[in-house]
Amino acid sequence: MKFLDIKNKCGMDMSQTEDLYHSLGKFAQERFGFDKPPTLNLMSDENNASNPLGKTAYYDPQGMSVTIYTDNRHTKDILRSLAHELVHHTQNENGMLNDSGYHGKGYAQKNKHLRKSEEEAYLKGNMCFRDWEDGLKQSKPTIYNEWRINNMSTKEWKNKELMENLTSKFGLKMDLSLLKEEKDKKPDEDGDGVPDYADEKPGEEDSEESEEDSEENEDSKDTSSMPAGLKKYHDEKNNKSE
Ligand SMILES: [Zn+2]
Secondary structure, X not given: OOOOEEEEXXXXXXXXXXXXXXXXXXXXXHHXXXXXXXXXXXXXXXXXXXXXXXXXXXXXXXXXXXXXXXXXXXXXXXXXXXXXXXXXXXXXXXXXXXXXXXXXXXXXXXXXXXXXXXXXXXXXXXXXXXXXXXXXXXXXXXXXXXXXXXXXXHHHHHHHHHHHHHHHHOXXXXXXXXXXXXXXOOOOOOOOOOOHHHOOOOOOOOOOOOHHHHHHHHHOOOOOOOOHHHHHHHHHHHHHHO
């Protein structure tokens, strides 16, 4: 169902999101009672985007159009702007924007009448957006859950977030998939109590070896290629027996 006349001038991909714009537009019309759906211009403006306090959206009372700047913005944020401007559209249809007073910089503070219009737009626009969003999640829980179901469980997601926060705190870059592989691998394949990196026969049970043999083997072992901890153990042992 196409409710708004959308002019996609920013060229963003709307294949997954266009329905949301029309759905919110229709919902807002039922709530605010405006008559004619406005044109919606979606714009990109590099200069405006580089300004942290650049324009996000405006309503043109003469052209009866809503213009939204979309650069670097989340769809949800753009839709919240749309709800806000649809309140101004309603005010315009009701003749409430025909104010001859001050329209310059700081009008929201200096022009009492426009301040009221702005208050109404923030309050009603945001609540309209919130109610529309919650209603959608109720009636179509898949929209809300799709991302999570397709990707990972909440627990997995939490763990990942935590790990990434920790590793970035310590300035480490970790490949989490490698970590997972390590975890799945048994450190002691044959379960003889000797970790594989130190086990003569990693695949076999060799703990029954006679003490004599193992003493001899271990004492004559070249420790230079061993992990530090193990090497220390061997060196200390050899020193003692000297
Ligand atoms: Zn406003």
